[in-house]
Amino acid sequence: MLRTYEVAFIAAPNTADDDLSKLNSQIEQIITDRGGKITKIDNWGRRKLAYRIGKFDEGVYTFVYLEGSGQEIAEVERRLRVTDFIIRHLTVRTDEALKRAEKLKSKRKVSFKQRSPDDDFDLDIDVEDEELMEEA
Amino acid sequence: MAEMETEERGAKSARMPRGGSRRRRISRLSAEKIDYIDYKDVKLLQSFIAENGKIMPRRLTGVTSQQQRKLVEAIKRARTIALLPFTKF
Numbered sequence: 519m520l521r522t523y524e525v526a527f528i529a530a531p532n533t534a535d536d537d538l539s540k541l542n543s544q545i546e547q548i549i550t551d552r553g554g555k556i557t558k559i560d561n562w563g564r565r566k567l568a569y570r571i572g573k574f575d576e577g578v579y580t581f582v583y584l585e586g587s588g589q590e591i592a593e594v595e596r597r598l599r600v601t602d603f604i605i606r607h608l609t610v611r612t613d614e615a616l617k618r619a620e621k622l623k624s625k626r627k628v629s630f631k632q633r634s635p636d637d638d639f640d641l642d643i644d645v646e647d648e649e650l651m652e653e654a
Numbered sequence: 655m656a657e658m659e660t661e662e663r664g665a666k667s668a669r670m671p672r673g674g675s676r677r678r679r680i681s682r683l684s685a686e687k688i689d690y691i692d693y694k695d696v697k698l699l700q701s702f703i704a705e706n707g708k709i710m711p712r713r714l715t716g717v718t719s720q721q722q723r724k725l726v727e728a729i730k731r732a733r734t735i736a737l738l739p740f741t742k743f
Contacts, residue, residue, distance in 0.1 A: 526735050528735065567736040568733070568737055568738050568739040569739050569740065571736060577736065581694070606734070606735060607735075608734050608735045610693070610731060615724075616690055618689075619689035619690035620689075622689045623687070623689050626687070
């Protein structure tokens with residue numbers, strides 16, 4: 519069973535770029551060694567934290583998207599925990615939620631076709647609601 | 655919070671200072687057909703939290719119960735990774 523995950527981690531703002539890219543390649547190594555595959559790495563860079571973590575107001579955000587069996591995650595998380603410039607991390611399994619979302623989407627398409635051949639037609643939104651949405 | 659509850663739908667006067675808090679029957683989630691609520695979508699999630707950082711009740715936002723459950727999960731994840739505050743002030 520192939521699973522997809524998103525691993526997010528925040529590095530301290532004073533982390534050297536070198537250390538961060540070293541960590542990234544270590545993580546890549548861990549994942550590929552265990553048969554997983556990285557689909558994407560998202561780098562948000564330095565970003566203000568919504569609240570203070572330890573003594574930091576900012577952090578460097580990285581998101582790693584991967585697919586694999588689930589074996590990789592334990593080691594990646596351990597790595598993140600022992601790395602002292604990582605101030606927060608979060609792993610989310612995404613395949614099930616994405617599948618459910620896909621199902622909702624296709625279900626909606628079917629019911630659209632049953633109601634009306636016009637695909638772009640919006641069902642229940644009357645004029646008043648549309649006005650409200652534009653305001654928002 | 656009391657102002658929001660007494661406000662009638664469609665009333666354009668007596669508005670809350672910031673958007674996203676007026677009563678509406680159909681939320682952005684349904685209108686834009688968002689099936690997967692991503693915890694990284696800070697802009698979207700922000701429209702479902704109140705000024706003080708609390709998650710808005712769905713009677714004020716007009717989302718379905720299924721959407722609300724997904725929203726709550728996403729907001730809590732965003733809080734964990736410091737994209738959203740637990741509280742303000």
